[in-house]
Amino acid sequence: MDTPVTIPPLSRREFLKKTSAAVAGSMAAAGCAGHTPAITPAHPGEPTPHRTLFTNGQLLSLPQGRITPGWSLLVEAGHIAWAGPGTPFSGLEARHIDLKGAYLLPGLMDAHCHMTLPSAASFSPLLGLATWRQLRKNFENQLASGVTRVRDMGAMPPVLGTLVRQVEKGQLAGPDVITCNAIFNVDGGHPDISPSDVSWVAAFGSLFTGAPTVSFKEGELASAFGANCRNADFVKITLDNTSLIAGKPFINRYSDPELATIFRLARDAGKPVAGHAMSRYGVSRALAHPIHSLEHTVSDGPLDEATLKAMADNKVSVVPTTILANLYTLLDLAEPLPKGLLSRRALLEAPIREAYLAAVTEDDVEPAIHENNLAMLEAMQKHPFSELYTRGDYTFNPHLFFPILTHGQKNLMRMKEAGIRIGCGTDAGVPLNYHGAIVRELQCMARLGFTNTEALTCATVNNAHILGVENEAGTLTPGKRADFITMAENPLQDLAALNDLTLIVKNGTVYEKT
Known part of the structure; x- marks a missing residue:
């Protein structure tokens, strides 16, 4: 049952102004000192x-x-x-x-996160020191929230390796990490932008840090797969045909032969495959192959019984990352919401999100990064979606996340009833989504219809199977x-x-x- 909530009296613009002022003050106090x-x-x-x-x-x-x-x-x-x-x-x-x-x-497990992403909306050289502090904080905050293992769904591999070694040596407190290295994708596919899109500084830096996506071009699939798969625990691919970036008209996607080759190479390497799929199109493509897990909530329409049965019969797991519906279903943007997207559940999530953002401190995130994210929200309010991408503002499209609270919620509960294994993941590392949010994800799942016992089972017993560590966790x-x-x-x-x-x-x- 939905719990009645009260919308805070501040408008988003007032909220952003007040929070930005507080962030600026904390930045001045913190300077470049260690945390x-x-x-x-x-x-x-x-x-x-x-x-x-x-x-x-x-x-x-x-x-x-x-x-x-x-x-x-x-x-x-x-x-x-x-x-x-x-x-x-x-x-x-x-x-x-x-x-x-x-x-x-x-110990809890986060089955979908990005340990070397700083949760920032954009990058600039001024964020360099803050970003490094934040990456260390990602590890600390995950463990402090009770998470002892994570499945990293796309990292800057050299940086991740450095931080993991620090954890192993006792120089950094953090969870154990199961990793895919970088997301393996066709050139021009999800996550829709490359370091060179962001800035020449980011492109130059990625030569040393690595990038969270390995994009192969024609004729390079096998060699790129082999390089990225080396020392990885699993393979991460993306299966949707729509961009998550506001204003971006399209993304590239694998051809059917390329997708078949990826699964063959993964099988030969003994690596399970996890697939980003927020759409029925992505799920359909995945189920044509031995997919291990589907990531995010399928929310562009109702799933049919044949699809649910195929998922159950093939023992496909789902990690829904329902927290994205809380973070990204913004109600007050300049463009009107498409008819039918606004739901009572979205209205109830809004004050929960605003209260969370108002309570964020530098213990959660580096102040400069939070200020960066607030500036993103301000830009989203000022400019139409169609202009954001061409302006170089690479922000998420909230219209894609509202349906998580309608179609997605119903699909998720039907999956659970069909006996499909449901895991728990936060997608921490993407903008506004700070590490250490496992409790917020569990609470989101509960608000969508899981009992507390079921939600906790997702973060422990179920995640152990999804991560392949059921014999030790x-x-x-x-x-x-x-x-x-x-x-x-x-x-x-x-x-x-x-x-x-x-x-x-x-x-x-x-x-x-x-």
């Missing part, structure tokens, strides 16, 4: 004990939604050696941590990695309980927020 880490090991500089006994927790079993009090976990060398009620290890030589009745969940059973979180309140009753974590454990190391 305070969002999360650090509880005992920095000390080695993690070989054996730790966690006692007196309340285990939340998923997908059952069952609570078992008095639960203990014995962790040895980063893995769960024993799990059960009570404390049967009297006199055991180990570090003891009393959970004091806190609720106990497996997703549940707190012996033999799996010691990745878990605790909280004082019950998230089955209120997902906001996840905003106040009392303990974050990754690979047996205990972290605390700073």
Whole structure:
């Protein structure tokens, strides 16, 4: 049931003006100084004990939604050696941590994000230092939100590799990363812009940082695939035929033979394929091949029963990233919304988004980047969509996101009812979408019709299967990695309980927020 909400009295223009002023003040105060880490090991500089006994927790079993009090976990060398009620290890030589009745969940997973994207609407040389700080903050904020693993859906591979190595060496607190390297796409395809489109500085910089998209040209498919697939865990492609960029008339897409070749190469390399598909066109193309997962919410119309059955029969998973409907369904742009797009759900999402944006601090995002995003929203209000692309303002088209709250919501619930595995991902890294937003995504899913138990199952048990780590993550059973979180309140009753974590454990190391 929708909860009644009140629209804030500020107009967007007033909101932008007030927020921009606050951002400018925080930028002046922060300067180029380093930031305070969002999360650090509880005992920095000390080695993690070989054996730790966690006692007196309340285990939340998923997908059952069952609570078992008095639960203990014995962790040895980063893995769960024993799990059960009570404390049967009297006199055991180990570090003891009393959970004091806190609720106990497996570490959450973000199955769709971009760890080396700074969530900025555009790039300029003035954002260089802020961008590097933000990329480190991406890792910290993900772990601080209880996310112990992520699936990166398109990165600047050299930069991602540097940050992942820092995490492995204990120089940076962050989740483990499963990666596709860069998005593999035909030249001129999604995500619709290249570094050279942004600026010559971005194009020059990409020679050293890499780009989040590898675009192949005619005759280059196999060699480009091999280079990008090397050391990747999976392959990411895009399947839609419409641009997400406001005012861009078209995008290129794979030919049928090229798409068949991509899936053949992926099969030969033993790599699953994930496909961006917000449209029925994209889903139809994907289902002609052994697609592993479909990304985003299909929202351009109702899915038919044959498509749902094919998805279920082929064991295709879906990561809906419903948070995009909250962030991008802007109600007050210069151009009128197409007839039929505005829904009651969109009106209810608006104040939730505005309250979030008003509450953003430099703990969430570098102030210069937030100011950059607010300027994007201002430009979107000033100019017609048809002019934005030609002006060089590469912004999203909100008209493509409104249907997530109508057709998309209905499609998603029908997928769930059909037994299709649904995961949980934030798409963090794209403009306005700051890392550490897993709770907001879970809450969005709940507002679209998932129970809290179902949403949490998507972020744990289901995501473990989608990421291919079900043998070592997703549940707190012996033999799996010691990745878990605790909280004082019950998230089955209120997902906001996840905003106040009392303990974050990754690979047996205990972290605390700073």
